[in-house]
Amino acid sequence: MNITNDIKYIGVNDHKVDLFEGQYKVPSGMSYNSYVIFDDEIAVMDTVDQNFTHEWLDNLQNALGDRKPSYLVVQHMEPDHSANIVSFVKAYPNALIVSSAKAFAMMKSFFGDDFEGKQVVVKEGDKLPLGKHTLHFVGAPMVHWPEVIVTYDSTDKVLFSADGFGKFGALDINEPWEDEARRYYIGIVGKYGAQVQALLKKAATLDIQKICPLHGPVLDHDLGHYLNLYNLWSGYQPESEGIVIAYTSVYGNTKKAVNLLADKLRDNGCPKVVVHDLARTDMALAISDAFRYDKLVLATTTYNAEIFPFMHQFITGLTERGFKNRTVAFIQNGSWAPLATKVMKGMLEKSCDLVYADTEVTIMSALNADSAKQLDALADELSREYLAKQDTTANKNDLTALFNIGYGLYVVTSNDGKKDNGLIVNTVTQVTNTPNRIAVTINKENYSHHVIKQTGIMNINCLSTDAPFAVFETFGFKSGRNVNKFAECEPLRSDNGLVFLPRYINSFMSLKVEQYIDLDTHGMFICEVTEARVISDRETMTYTYYHENVKPKPETDGKKGYVCTVCGWVYEGDTLPDDIVCPLCKHGASDFEKIK
Numbered sequence: 001m002n003i004t005n006d007i008k009y010i011g012v013n014d015h016k017v018d019l020f021e022g023q024y025k026v027p028s029g030m031s032y033n034s035y036v037i038f039d040d041e042i043a044v045m046d047t048v049d050q051n052f053t054h055e056w057l058d059n060l061q062n063a064l065g066d067r068k069p070s071y072l073v074v075q076h077m078e079p080d081h082s083a084n085i086v087s088f089v090k091a092y093p094n095a096l097i098v099s100s101a102k103a104f105a106m107m108k109s110f111f112g113d114d115f116e117g118k119q120v121v122v123k124e125g126d127k128l129p130l131g132k133h134t135l136h137f138v139g140a141p142m143v144h145w146p147e148v149i150v151t152y153d154s155t156d157k158v159l160f161s162a163d164g165f166g167k168f169g170a171l172d173i174n175e176p177w178e179d180e181a182r183r184y185y186i187g188i189v190g191k192y193g194a195q196v197q198a199l200l201k202k203a204a205t206l207d208i209q210k211i212c213p214l215h216g217p218v219l220d221h222d223l224g225h226y227l228n229l230y231n232l233w234s235g236y237q238p239e240s241e242g243i244v245i246a247y248t249s250v251y252g253n254t255k256k257a258v259n260l261l262a263d264k265l266r267d268n269g270c271p272k273v274v275v276h277d278l279a280r281t282d283m284a285l286a287i288s289d290a291f292r293y294d295k296l297v298l299a300t301t302t303y304n305a306e307i308f309p310f311m312h313q314f315i316t317g318l319t320e321r322g323f324k325n326r327t328v329a330f331i332q333n334g335s336w337a338p339l340a341t342k343v344m345k346g347m348l349e350k351s352c353d354l355v356y357a358d359t360e361v362t363i364m365s366a367l368n369a370d371s372a373k374q375l376d377a378l379a380d381e382l383s384r385e386y387l388a389k390q391d392t393t394a395n396k397n398d399l400t401a402l403f404n405i406g407y408g409l410y411v412v413t414s415n416d417g418k419k420d421n422g423l424i425v426n427t428v429t430q431v432t433n434t435p436n437r438i439a440v441t442i443n444k445e446n447y448s449h450h451v452i453k454q455t456g457i458m459n460i461n462c463l464s465t466d467a468p469f470a471v472f473e474t475f476g477f478k479s480g481r482n483v484n485k486f487a488e489c490e491p492l493r494s495d496n497g498l499v500f501l502p503r504y505i506n507s508f509m510s511l512k513v514e515q516y517i518d519l520d521t522h523g524m525f526i527c528e529v530t531e532a533r534v535i536s537d538r539e540t541m542t543y544t545y546y547h548e549n550v551k552p553k554p555e556t557d558g559k560k561g562y563v564c565t566v567c568g569w570v571y572e573g574d575t576l577p578d579d580i581v582c583p584l585c586k587h588g589a590s591d592f593e594k595i596k
Contacts, residue, residue, distance in 0.1 A: 003035065003156075003158065003210065003212060003218055004156040004158065004210070005156075006037060006038045006039060006133065006155075006156060007035055007036070007037050007038070007153070007156060007158060007212075008035065008036045008038070008063045009033070009034075009035055009218070010034045010035065010036055010044075010056065010059035010060050010063050011031055011032055011033035011034045011035075011048060011056075011059075011171070012031070012032050012034075012048050012049075012052040012055050012056055012059070013029060013030075013031050013170035013171055013172055014029050014030045014031070014032065014049065014051070014052065014170065015029040015170060016029075016051070017029060017030055020168060021188070023284070024168065024183070024184075024187055024188075024284050025282055025284070026168045026169070028168065028169035028170060028173040028175060028180070029169060029170035029173065030080075030168065030169070030170060030215060031169070031170050031171045031215055031216060032048035032049045032052065032056075032080055032081065032214070032215070033046070033048075033212065033213060033214045033215060033216075034046050034047060034048055034056060034059075034060075035160065035212055036060065036063050036064070036069070037130060037133055037135075037153065038067075039130035039131035039132060039133045040130060040131030040132075041070035041071065041129075041130040041131060042064070042067060042068070042069040042070050042071070042130075043069065043070065043071040043072075043073055043098075043128070043130055043135065044060065044069045044071065044072045044073065044088070044095075045073050045075070045151065045160050045212070046072075046073065046074060046075055046076070046081045046082070046214060047072070047074075047081060047082060047083060047084035047085055047087070047088055048080070048081065048083070048084060049079070049080045049081075049083055050079065050083035050084065053083075053084050053087050056084060057084075057087060057088075057091060060091075068092055068094065068095070069092055069095050070095060070096065070130075071095060071096050071097070071098050071120070071128070071130075072085065072088050072089075072092075072095055072096075072097050072098065073098045073099070073128075073135070073151060073160075074097060074098065074099040074103055074107075075099070075148060075149050075150060075151060075160065075162040075214070076103075076145060076147070076148050076162045076163060076214065077103050077106040077107070077110070077145060077147050078145065078163075079110070081214050082106075082107075082110065085097070085107065085111065085115075086111055086113070089115065089118070095118070096118050096119070096120050097115050097118050097119060097120065098120040098122055098128060099119075099120075099121070099122070099147070099149070100121065100122065100123065100139075100147050100148075100149050101121050101123070102146055102147035103147040103149075104119055104121065105147075106147055122137045122149065123137065123139060123149075124137065124138060124139035125137070132155055133153055133154075133155040133156070134153070134154050134155065135151050135152070135153055136151070136152040136153075136154055137149050137150075137151055137152075138150045138151070138152060138199070138202050138203075140162060140164070140195070140199045141195065142192045142195040143162065143163070143164060143189065143192055143195050143196055143199055144163060144188060144189045144191070144192050144195075148162050148163070149162070150162050150164065150199070152206055152208075156209070156210070157206075157207050157208060157209040157210070158208075158209065158210045158211075158212055159203065159206065159208045159210070159211050159212065160212045161211050161212065161213045161214075162213070162214055163188070163189065163213065163214055163215065164189075164196070164199065164211075164213060164230070165181070165211050165213040165216070165219060165226060165230065166181070166184055166185075166213040166214055166215030166216045167180040167181035167184050167213075167215060167216035167217075168180040168181075168183060168184050168215070168216075169216065171216075171217060177216070177217065177219075177226075178229065180216075181216065181229075182229075182233065182239075182288050182291075182292060183284050183285055183288045184215070184216075185230070185233050185288075186233065186284075186287060186288040186291050186321060187284045187287065187288065187321075190233070190291070190321035190322065191320060191321050191322055192234075193233070193234040193235060193236055193322055194234075196230065196233075196234035197231075197234050197235060198555070200227065200230060200231055200234065201569075201584070203227070204583060204584055205569075205583045205584075208223060209223075211223065211226070224487070224488070225488065228470075228488045231470055232470070233291065235468050235469075235470065236291070236322055236323070236324050236325050237325055237468045237470070238291075238292070238293055238294035238325065238326065238503070239291075239292045239293070240271075240272065240292055240293055240294070241271050241272065241293065241294055241386070241502065241503065242270065242271055242272030242273065242274060242292070242293035242294065242295070243265055243270055243272070243273050243274070243293060243295040243296070243297060243382060244274045244275075244276065244286075244289045244290050244292075244293050244295070244296050244297070245258050245261065245262055245273065245274070245275045245276070245296075245297040245299060246276045246278055246286055246290065246296065246297070246298055246299070246311070246314055247275070247276070247277060247278065247297075247298075247299035247300060247311075247331070248277070248278050248279055248299075248300045248301060248307075248308040248310050248311050249277070249299075249301070249333075250301055250303075250308070253333060253363060253365060253366045253367065254299055254300065254301055254331070254333045254363065255277070256366075256367060257299065257331060257333075257361070257363055257367055257371070257375060258275060258297075258299050258331070259275075260367070260372075260375060261297065261299075261331070261375050261378065261379055262275050264375065264376065264379035264383075265379055265382060265383060268379060268380070268383035268386060268387060269383065269386045269387060269390050269393065270382070270383055270386050271386065272293065274289050274293065276289065278308075278310035278311055278313070278314050279310045283310075283313065283314065283317065286314060287314065287317045287318060287321070290318055290323065290326075291321070291323065294326060294327065294503070295326065295327045295328075295329070295382055296326055296327070296328050296329070297328075297329045297330075297331065297378075297382070298311065298315070298328065298329070298330055298331070298344050299330075299331035299332075299333075299361075300331075300332065300333070300340050300344070301332075301333045301334065301340060302332065302333065302334035302337065302338050302339045302340045302343075303340075305337075305339060306339070306343055307340050307343045307344060311340075311344070312347075315344060315347045315348065316347070318348075318351065319347065319348065319350040319351050322351070323348075323351045323354075324351050324352050324353040324354060325353050325354075325466060325468075326354055326355070327354075327355045327356075327357060327382070328348065328354050328355070328356055328357070329356070329357035329359065329360075329361075329378055329381075329382060330344060330345070330356075330357070330360050330361070331360075331361040331362075331363065331375075331378075332344075332360075332361070332362055332363070333362075333363040333364075333365070334362075334363075334364065335364065335365045338362050338363075338364070341360055341362070353466075355538075357378060357381055357382065358381060359374060359377045359378040359381050360374070360378075361374040361375055361378055362374070384536065385535050385536050388533050388534060388535045388536075389492050389502070389533075389535065391495075394533050395533065395534070396495065396531050396532070396533060397531075397532060398507075398532055398533055398534045399436060399529070399532050400534055401462070401507035401508070401509055401532040401533060401534050402430055402433075402436065402438075402509070402529070402532065404462040404506050404507045404534075404540045405428055405429070405430050405438070405462065405540075406540055406542060407426065407542060407543055408426065408428070408462065408463065408540045408541055408542050408543065409424060409425075409426050409463050409467075409472075409541045409542070409543060409546055410424070410425050410426070410428050410460050410461060410462055410463060411423070411424060411425075411460075411461040411463060411471070411475050411501055411505075412424075412425050412440060412442065412448055412452075412458050412459070412460060412461075413458065413459040413461060413491075413498050413499050413500065413501075414448050414451045414452050414455060414457070414458050414459075414498060415451070415455065415497070415498055415499075416447075416451045416454075416455075416480075417455075419480075419484055419486075420484075420485070420486050420491060420498070420499045421447060421448055421451060421480030421485060422448070422461075422474075422475045422480065422485050422486070422499075422501075423442070423446055423447075423448045423475055423476065423480065424472055424475045424476035425440065425441070425442060426543050427439075427440065427441035427442070427522075428440050428460055431526065435528060435529075436528070436529045437514070437526060437527065437528055437529075438460065438509065438511055438526075438527050438529060439524055439525065439526050439527070440458065440460065440511065440524070440525045440527060441519065441522050441523070441524045441525075442522060442523055442525070443521060443522050444521060444522060444523055445521075446479075447479050447480045447481040448480060449523055451480075452513065452525060453516065453523065456512060456513040457496050457498060457510070457511065457512055457513065458498065458510075458511050458513075458525070458527070459494055459496070459498045459499065459500050459508055459509065459510050459511070460508060460509045460511060461500055461501045461505045461508045462505055462506050462507045462508065462509075462540055462541075463504055463505055463506075463540070463541040464504060464505055464506040464536065464538035464539060464540060464541055465538060465539045465540070465541050465545055465549075466504060466538060467504035467505075467541055467550070468504070468550070469550050469551065469552060471504055472546070472550070472551070473567070473584070473585070474488075476566075476585070477566070477567065477584065477585035477586055477587075478586065479586075486499065489501075489502060489503075490502065494508070494510045494531050494533075495510065495530070495531050496510045496512075496530060496531065498510065500533075505535055505536075506534065506535055506536045506537065506538045506539070506540060507532070507533060507534045507535055508532075508533055508535070509529050509531065509532045509533075510529070510530045510531035510532075511525070511527035511528065511529060511530065512527055512528050512530050513525045513526070513527050514526050514527060514528055551567075551568070552567070552568050553568065554568035554570060555568070555570065556570060556595045559572055559595060560572060560574075560595060561573050561574075561576075561594075561595055562576045562592040562593065562594055562595060563592065563593060563595055564582045564584070564585060564587060564591055564592055565591050565592065565593055566582065566585045566587045566591050567582060567584045567585040567587075569582050569583065569584045569585070570595070571592065576589055576592055576594075577589070580592065
């Protein structure tokens with residue numbers, strides 16, 4: 001398979017494996033990917049699992065023809081990728097091995113040989129010229145082993161991403177990427193979100209046209225979609241709205257309560273309800289679903305003054321992988337001394353940024369009138385946001401939404417007649433309450449100012465404290481004239497036809513412009529409120545909270561140069577170019593300061 005004119009695929013498919021890494025079910029098998037870059041010097045990218053030595057060597061030999069490789073690049077030392085290093089060296093004794101210093105130390109442990117005399121040790125920023133192709137090496141420690149490097153071919157603009165962007169499943173199986181990639185990421189890489197985030201920042205500075213992972217298909221279209229999912233997963237942010245109910249049941253009474261709750265949630269308009277019987281489901285799938293959706297209900301029995309073993313395993317799987325930024329509710333069953341909720345909350349103390357539902361359901365053996373009322377109350381509490389977002393059930397005149405206006409941060413949404421737009425502002429003020437009028441001030445250079453001045457309408461989305469930095473990247477660092485800011489989400493619409501954000505807001509208001517005041521560099525829109533909805537009771541994102549808790553701290557330790565004060569990107573160099581444009585937020589030289 002040709003990846004480009006000069007890069008060929010020589011990997012293998014494994015349909016014999018039933019459990020990957022001894023625990024993950026892989027009904028569609030696995031692929032172990034390897035690639036060859038042809039140039040004046042030939043580089044082979046990684047080897048494959050030990051069970052496919054001869055098939056891989058045949059693939060390599062068939063691709064090479066009469067030529068010999070100059071290098072074997074080892075990006076990752078897990079045995080499913082490194083097992084055939086010795087076989088390669090025997091077949092091509094004149095080739096050199098390119099890898100990180102930690103990888104060579106691991107080779108000594110795996111093979112009793114670190115191949116001294118054949119080593120080309122590379123680190124972050126090093127390059128390897130092959131001819132017209134140049135390989136650039138990027139450190140990726142703990143994604144998900146400490147020795148990992150990834151490699152960028154600047155000629156064909158290909159990122160060889162090691163285990164990043166991989167998925168379960170062989171390449172001769174046609175199936176959607178997302179589900180098995182999510183299960184793979186959460187299960188195997190999920191603990192190392194901070195390290196993946198660091199790698200994504202580095203990748204954002206590269207012009208990537210293709211991604212070649214060590215498992216799964218080559219990604220060569222709509223790369224923004226895959227990068228966005230990795231950003232959500234590694235940032236521990238929900239991917240979709242929905243409720244996962246994970247339960248165990250001994251005699252069926254807890255199961256009955258779970259099914260009743262699921263029906264009530266669906267009746268209330270919950271966009272997705274996923275139910276997992278933890279004794280019977282694929283545990284890796286249940287864990288990945290808990291990370292996929294924004295709410296989780298844990299329902300289990302008290303068992304030996306503890307909780308049922310499968311629930312214990314499930315919660316451990318969550319906390320080991322950094323579970324956070326979710327709403328969690330509890331249902332406990334205990335015939336004489338229900339302790340399950342206390343135990344579950346104790347286990348979840350290892351997680352942070354969890355919001356617990358106010359309603360807790362306690363079942364004494366079987367549902368009765370009291371516990372059934374608790375289920376009703378829990379269904380209503382978990383559905384509150386969904387009901388507020390639906391036209392048929394929303395209170396569209398809830399003027400308590402105005403209480404969420406402070407010195408906060410907001411997304412102003414508009415539409416230019418062809419596409420939806422949005423931008424971040426911190427200049428929203430209630431100026432009168434009889435009638436209710438709001439002033440919104442926008443820089444004239446922003447495309448939204450131009451649109452709103454023409455249309456006379458906008459929506460103000462009050463961001464809540466769970467909004468991740470990705471929201472500010474999308475609506476603060478890009479121009480709606482050139483970018484579709486809603487490409488990666490399915491927005492909802494208010495009565496004025498404009499979008500409001502489906503997540504990360506506690507309220508929104510639809511505004512109609514009554515007066516415009518020219519403030520030289522900015523324009524102030526004085527508006528009446530035509531619709532107001534409260535979505536949740538989460539706190540409003542203030543300017544201070546954003547800077548202290550959301551905006552990434554610049555990684556300047558040990559670096560010399562200049563840092564972008566808007567997003568934290570670092571330019572390493574003695575002199576800052578006058579025409580520099582930050583590759584992340586697109587701000588110019590005036591927004592950089594020298595690293596002290």
